[in-house]
Amino acid sequence: MTSFDVHIIVRSLPFLWKGMQLSIALAVYSAVVGISMGVVLAIMRLSSIRPLAWLSYVYVNLLRSVPLLLILLWFYLLVPLLTGHPVGAFSSALIAFAMFEAAYYAEIIRAGIESIPARQSQAALSTGLTRWQAMRHVVLPQAFANMTPSLLAQGILLFMDTSLVVVVGLRDFMATASIIATQQARVVELYTFVALVYFVICFAASRAVGLLRRRVSAA
Amino acid sequence: MPLIELEGVCKSFGRTQVLKDCSLSVSVGEVVVICGPSGSGKSTLIKCINGLEPIERGSIVFDGTRVDAKSTNLPALRSKIGMLFQSFELYPHMTLLRNVGLAQMKVLGRSRAEADERSRALLQRVGLLEHAEKYPGQLSGGQQQRGAIARALAMDPVAMLFDEPTSALDPEMIQEVLDVMTGLARQGMTMIVVTHEMGFARAVADRIAFMDAGVILHDMPIGDFFEHPPSERAQTFLSKVLKR
Numbered sequence: 001m002t003s004f005d006v007h008i009i010v011r012s013l014p015f016l017w018k019g020m021q022l023s024i025a026l027a028v029y030s031a032v033v034g035i036s037m038g039v040v041l042a043i044m045r046l047s048s049i050r051p052l053a054w055l056s057y058v059y060v061n062l063l064r065s066v067p068l069l070l071i072l073l074w075f076y077l078l079v080p081l082l083t084g085h086p087v088g089a090f091s092s093a094l095i096a097f098a099m100f101e102a103a104y105y106a107e108i109i110r111a112g113i114e115s116i117p118a119r120q121s122q123a124a125l126s127t128g129l130t131r132w133q134a135m136r137h138v139v140l141p142q143a144f145a146n147m148t149p150s151l152l153a154q155g156i157l158l159f160m161d162t163s164l165v166v167v168v169g170l171r172d173f174m175a176t177a178s179i180i181a182t183q184q185a186r187v188v189e190l191y192t193f194v195a196l197v198y199f200v201i202c203f204a205a206s207r208a209v210g211l212l213r214r215r216v217s218a219a
Numbered sequence: 220m221p222l223i224e225l226e227g228v229c230k231s232f233g234r235t236q237v238l239k240d241c242s243l244s245v246s247v248g249e250v251v252v253i254c255g256p257s258g259s260g261k262s263t264l265i266k267c268i269n270g271l272e273p274i275e276r277g278s279i280v281f282d283g284t285r286v287d288a289k290s291t292n293l294p295a296l297r298s299k300i301g302m303l304f305q306s307f308e309l310y311p312h313m314t315l316l317r318n319v320g321l322a323q324m325k326v327l328g329r330s331r332a333e334a335d336e337r338s339r340a341l342l343q344r345v346g347l348l349e350h351a352e353k354y355p356g357q358l359s360g361g362q363q364q365r366g367a368i369a370r371a372l373a374m375d376p377v378a379m380l381f382d383e384p385t386s387a388l389d390p391e392m393i394q395e396v397l398d399v400m401t402g403l404a405r406q407g408m409t410m411i412v413v414t415h416e417m418g419f420a421r422a423v424a425d426r427i428a429f430m431d432a433g434v435i436l437h438d439m440p441i442g443d444f445f446e447h448p449p450s451e452r453a454q455t456f457l458s459k460v461l462k463r
Contacts, residue, residue: 119304119306119308120308120310122266122271122304122308123302123304123308123309123310123367124310124322125271125293125294125297126269126271126297126300126301126302126371127297127298127301127302127321127322127326127370127371127373127374128294128295128297128298128299128322128326128374129294129321129322129325129326130294133325133326137310137321137325138310138321141312142310142311142312145312
């Protein structure tokens with residue numbers, strides 16, 4: 001058995017870092033768009049306008065019932081056919097992730113909004129604020145403070161899921177490591193390193209989320 | 220013409236009818252106390268007055284406008300009616316000053332500076348000026364409720380609704396809130412107060428509406444109610460409440 005060659009990792013760091021940048025970019029953009037869409041979806045679902053509530057319900061349950069891999073491939077292969085022009089791998093991955101995550105974020109946000117007692121919005125409405133003003137100034141700020149730990153936890157899952165983009169040919173952290181591993185025939189070293197990096201990032205983030213949760217529940 | 224007029228109001232929650240044909244008339248400057256056992260529909264009734272709860276039958280008219288009409292601009296109507304809750308319901312993520320100023324800025328369009336000035340004057344009036352920069356969590360129950368009164372007054376309301384404002388307070392804090400409410404009454408504010416505080420009712424109220432099981436059993440001047448309780452039900456209730 002050949003020895004464990006640490007140097008290959010050191011030499012590959014610049015490439016791996018480029019891959020990591022893509023993973024982070026994908027995760028951050030998708031999270032931002034996903035949360036924004038999630039807020040809209042949550043408000044639609046809680047709205048008294050039936051068609052809006054129904055639309056949101058269908059969207060969320062549909063996207064939560066199919067594998068992410070499927071959505072990724074579907075967007076990459078089908079969207080260019082439907083729109084008539086080519087969509088780059090990064091763009092299609094971004095849209096796919098954002099739309100997928102939006103469904104999960106929508107449920108977290110809806111639970112967060114519903115956790116604020118109705119009396120708070122009644123108090124706001126009683127001073128003459130409109131439903132939207134009450135939501136924006138009174139309910140949402142409190143809801144977001146409560147749901148931040150859950151939103152971050154979902155973000156950690158999203159970051160780990162970005163490793164799937166290898167199937168659409170994007171060179172994220174995982175994909176870059178795979179390429180180097182096969183090229184240099186150093187599969188063990190590279191994949192061990194990948195596992196270690198994901199573990200450190202996700203474990204640290206989870207601890208931060210745990211700390212935040214304790215602070216939120218103490219408040 | 221009365222300021223607030225309820226006629227034949229009926230409301231149900233699912234299968235349970237909580238308000239049965241309730242009628243009530245409140246004139247400008249009147250202080251009406253609504254009392255009765257728990258579950259009699261008192262809180263629901265006053266929440267219908269500013270449209271927080273919709274009604275199924277009957278009509279509610281406030282200052283000439285039908286509260287229950289679909290075409291009514293409820294936010295505009297509500298800005299003229301102040302409301303106080305048993306659980307105070309100050310916004311915990313804002314300072315007292317911001318609590319009092321929020322609706323002023325968003326509904327009345329005042330600038331931050333104008334709103335702050337007006338808020339400070341109101342907080343001074345309820346004795347909370349030195350706590351203006353504090354958060355509700357740092358205040359006692361009595362202080363929070365007085366803060367909530369300041370928040371309601373910030374909109375220059377024409378009438379005020381109180382839903383058991385002192386029921387969640389420790390006994391030693393009840394008086395400070397009742398004092399503020401008495402002050403408002405003496406200044407001519409039209410008030411509808413759901414309360415068990417019979418001392419306050421006797422001293423300040425003009426009329427009393429006694430409710431039981433969704434029905435307004437009695438609606439009469441306060442003095443008469445205490446001196447000559449009109450029914451056994453009222454008598455039983457009074458004896459239990461006045462024992463405290």
